[in-house]
Amino acid sequence: MQRKSARMLYEAAQRKALPAGGVNDCSQEATQPLLNVQNLSIRFDGAPAGVNVVDDVSLSVSRGRTLCIVGESGCGKSVTSLALMGLLTTPPARIVGGSAFFDGRDLLSLPEHERANLRGNRMAMIFQEPMxxxxxxxxxxxxxxxxxxxxxxxxxxxxxxxxxxxxxxxxxxxxxxxxxxxxxxxxxxxxxxxxxxxxxxNDPQLLIADEPTTALDVTIQAQILTLIRRLQEETGTAMILITHDLGVVAEVADEVAVMYAGRVVESGPVEAIFDNPQHPYTIGLMGSVPSLGRRQGRLATIRGTVPPAELMPKGCRFAPRCPFSDDLCANDPPPLAQIKPGHGARCWYAPLELHRGAG
Structure with a gap:
């Protein structure tokens, strides 16, 4: 059920027609990251010691490509985007670690007047609620x-x-x-x-869209996504699309980063994420997607909710909700396991198919 639903979404994405010679060609320039974020960590004043609302996040996007950041509300998606745009209010939010290079310049070390010159010019953002x-x-x-x-x-x-x-x-x-x-x-x-x-x-090089279709009905959503994709193909703009909708991800993404409780728990090319999800949280998200065919049982659900900062687990942050967790998961943060080049999952038991009970 989980893999079938995800695969149907991915096959729908594969049917997208790309223009010959368009910006999605895999040229050397297109594959060089325009934005490269490494180990970004953000904390709020008053949070428990050592607990970051965004923790050790790394991601990148190249010219003409689309990175989708996926996850439930409260996972840190919007905080990450606001930090990249220089729109976090300090205090209470503080960037406590990491780097973010945009076209070779470290955004986090730029003076505010230089960030203001980039914002709305070479970097732009579409917010969730236009009103x-x-x-x-x-x-x-x-x-x-x-x-x-x-x-x-x-x-x-x-x-x-x-x-x-x-x-x-x-x-x-x-x-x-x-x-x-x-x-x-x-x-x-x-x-x-x-x-x-x-x-x-102002013809930006990077566009960040924070759930731009959430408040719209499905017909208007499709129109807006088609519009954004057409304009991106015309201009070669790199895009970070923040969403919780896997249907949207299948429609527009080149790469995907799955966030949970402030951490990227899985990332890779869209085909790898949909065809072979390797983190239990990603699998849970896939299992909650309705299939187009006849339903053969109840949709999967992920028990519980994203933990608040004061209740953040010391090990894997998904452990209290994970059906596969054990003492190792509860006590030690998992490293990033490389499944294939470019595809990684932050789970002690990835690749899951190699461990009993995870298939």
Missing amino acids: TSLNPAFTIGDQIAEGIIRHRKVSKPEALERALDMLRKVRIPAPEKRLHAYPHEMSGGMRQRVMIAMALG
């Missing part, structure tokens, strides 16, 4: 134009013309009219398109 990200007191055109003026040093009329062009690119109906509309005058799907237009207004 809380758009200013209700300003028109759509003024809000898109603001970032263009800030980074491109153009006049207001030139910025508004660029804003109009972006509204056309994201296929908003009657863009000339919408340019002068306010956020409350637009639907949720249209507001999310505005957020995409705003993020792409």
Whole structure:
């Protein structure tokens, strides 16, 4: 049941048609990481000693590629993205370890004015809920134009013309009219398109999308994902997509990082993760996906919830919810096991098929 559901999603992903000679070709430039994060750790003031909300996270994404970060709410996905964008509030959040290199520059050591020059320019972010990200007191055109003026040093009329062009690119109906509309005058799907237009207004090299379709109905979700993928293919932008929806992952991902309780517990190419999941948490997520065929029993569930910082286990953080855990798992954090080149799982018993009871 678990493998069947995951495989069906993966086969759907494989049916995607990529343009010949497009940005997804495996050229040397495309495979070099644009963003390379190593051992990133973040803690909040007041957390128990030694407990980080993001702990030893490593990930990378190359130009024209999409990395999906997957996990339940509370796993540290959004905190990681905000740290990369320089948007964490300090205090209470503090980066206590690691590095994050963007196009060869260490983001974590840059002065704030240099981070501000990157943010909204070479790095951009789409937030989950556009109604809380758009200013209700300003028109759509003024809000898109603001970032263009800030980074491109153009006049207001030139910025508004660029804003109009972006509204056309994201296929908003009657863009000339919408340019002068306010956020409350637009639907949720249209507001999310505005957020995409705003993020792409300065042709960023890296786009971070934090659950951009969660608040939308399934039809609009499909439209937004198709739009993001088309724009990415046209521009060669690298993308980090944060989601808890494995259907979305199968549709757009090149690489996947599965996060649990602040740690990356499994990572690798999308085909490896879907065809051969090696961490019990990943397997649990796969098992909870409905199949398209006739149901042959109840969907799998993962018992319990993500632990809060004050109750974080000292060993494997997934151990209290894992059906395979033992004393070793409960007391010692597992190392990263390499399943195949590029595919790793943080589990004492990976590869799982080599250990009795894990198949």
